[in-house]
Amino acid sequence: MAIRFFSTHLYWSLLILSIYLHASDATQNYNVLKFGAKGNGVTDSTQAFIKAWAAACGSEESTTIYVPKGRYLLGSMAFKGDCKNSDIKIHIDGTLVAPADYRILGQADNWLSFEGVSGVSIIGGALDAKGTALWNYKEKGTKCPNGATSLSFTNSNNIKINGLLSLNSRMFHIVFNGCQNVRVEGVRVIAAGDSPNTDGIHVQLTRNVMIKSSSIKTGDDCISIGPRTKNLWVERVTCGPGHGISIGSLAKDMDEEGVQNVTIKNTTFIGTQNGLRIKSWARPSNGFVQGIRFIDAVMRNVQNPIIIDQNYCPHNLNCPGQVRKSLKLFTIIED
Numbered sequence: 001m002a003i004r005f006f007s008t009h010l011y012w013s014l015l016i017l018s019i020y021l022h023a024s025d026a027t028q029n030y031n032v033l034k035f036g037a038k039g040n041g042v043t044d045s046t047q048a049f050i051k052a053w054a055a056a057c058g059s060e061e062s063t064t065i066y067v068p069k070g071r072y073l074l075g076s077m078a079f080k081g082d083c084k085n086s087d088i089k090i091h092i093d094g095t096l097v098a099p100a101d102y103r104i105l106g107q108a109d110n111w112l113s114f115e116g117v118s119g120v121s122i123i124g125g126a127l128d129a130k131g132t133a134l135w136n137y138k139e140k141g142t143k144c145p146n147g148a149t150s151l152s153f154t155n156s157n158n159i160k161i162n163g164l165l166s167l168n169s170r171m172f173h174i175v176f177n178g179c180q181n182v183r184v185e186g187v188r189v190i191a192a193g194d195s196p197n198t199d200g201i202h203v204q205l206t207r208n209v210m211i212k213s214s215s216i217k218t219g220d221d222c223i224s225i226g227p228r229t230k231n232l233w234v235e236r237v238t239c240g241p242g243h244g245i246s247i248g249s250l251a252k253d254m255d256e257e258g259v260q261n262v263t264i265k266n267t268t269f270i271g272t273q274n275g276l277r278i279k280s281w282a283r284p285s286n287g288f289v290q291g292i293r294f295i296d297a298v299m300r301n302v303q304n305p306i307i308i309d310q311n312y313c314p315h316n317l318n319c320p321g322q323v324r325k326s327l328k329l330f331t332i333i334e335d
């Protein structure tokens with residue numbers, strides 16, 4: 001009896017405590033439906049998302065933008081800093097859909113881009129970039145735009161992406177360019193094995209990046225790592241189909257900053273063209289690669305499991321002369 005009384009008492013105390021905590025939780029919630037978004041797949045919701053972002057970005061408190069179940073048609077749009085708070089969560093239960101006609105995004109470099117933001121998290125959700133039409137035109141050699149990257153972060157800090165699904169991008173799926181402190185977890189990328197330039201995650205000019213527990217099935221690189229990438233940790237990522245995890249191509253330019261401190265651990269490659277690759281052009285360049293660790297990779301049905309190409313020249317057209325590049329402190333640790 002005494003114990004029951006105690007536990008009931010404890011229960012009420014906890015309940016009151018949790019109500020108190022919720023009441024004092026300063027997060028503002030912005031549901032995109034309140035800004036006029038329609039999850040019917042046909043109404044253009046771009047303006048509604050821009051307004052929801054403006055509200056969240058202008059808030060002095062932590063905010064959550066909520067996207068309920070449904071399909072939201074969005075054109076090319078930018079989520080821009082400088083925000084008044086540095087904790088904006090975008091919680092997505094629905095799917096963001098690009099216009100089916102590839103000409104609508106036209107020459108845009110990005111479909112959804114975040115520029116100069118800090119403390120943005122994307123939780124859940126799906127991006128359907130509807131890239132197949134553009135891939136077909138590219139295949140036929142028809143004159144057409146390069147295509148937009150689905151999700152890009154530029155000059156941004158403290159970014160988290162958790163549980164996002166990215167489908168059929170027109171160009172790269174997810175790009176980090178000039179960012180710091182990035183955490184990607186539980187992300188799935190799906191595009192056809194023969195889709196052109198549909199890299200899964202591309203990182204460049206960026207430091208302190210963790211990519212964990214993700215699955216990337218695509219037509220180009222699973223993860224591609226460009227100049228001035230520093231402190232990148234990749235763990236428990238499954239790649240394939242696609243071209244594998246690639247550092248480079250590097251040495252495109254004379255003045256180029258190096259790639260350093262990259263750990264790629266416990267990755268699985270299934271049916272990929274390459275496993276772990278480093279590629280650089282044979283051009284004069286002060287670029288470099290150092291402190292790279294490949295640990296515990298499992299490769300099934302991979303054409304080139306480990307490949308270091310210092311004379312990279314796709315299609316063998318106008319290849320530059322051979323110049324030796326520095327490759328320092330390079331270790332391959334095989335399990």
Ligand SMILES: *[C@@H]1O[C@H](CO)[C@@H](O)[C@H](O)[C@H]1NC(C)=O
Nearest residue numbers: 208209230231232233261263
């Ligand atoms: C290398 O990167 C890891 C994260 O990937 C970080 O924990 C570590 O401190 C870095 N090492 C150096 C020497 O910067």
Ligand SMILES: *[C@@H]1O[C@H](CO)[C@@H](O)[C@H](O)[C@H]1NC(C)=O
Nearest residue numbers: 213236237265266267296335
């Ligand atoms: C690698 O990750 C898988 C799950 O993806 C796990 O089952 C396995 O134990 C891990 N292996 C190592 C060596 O950490």
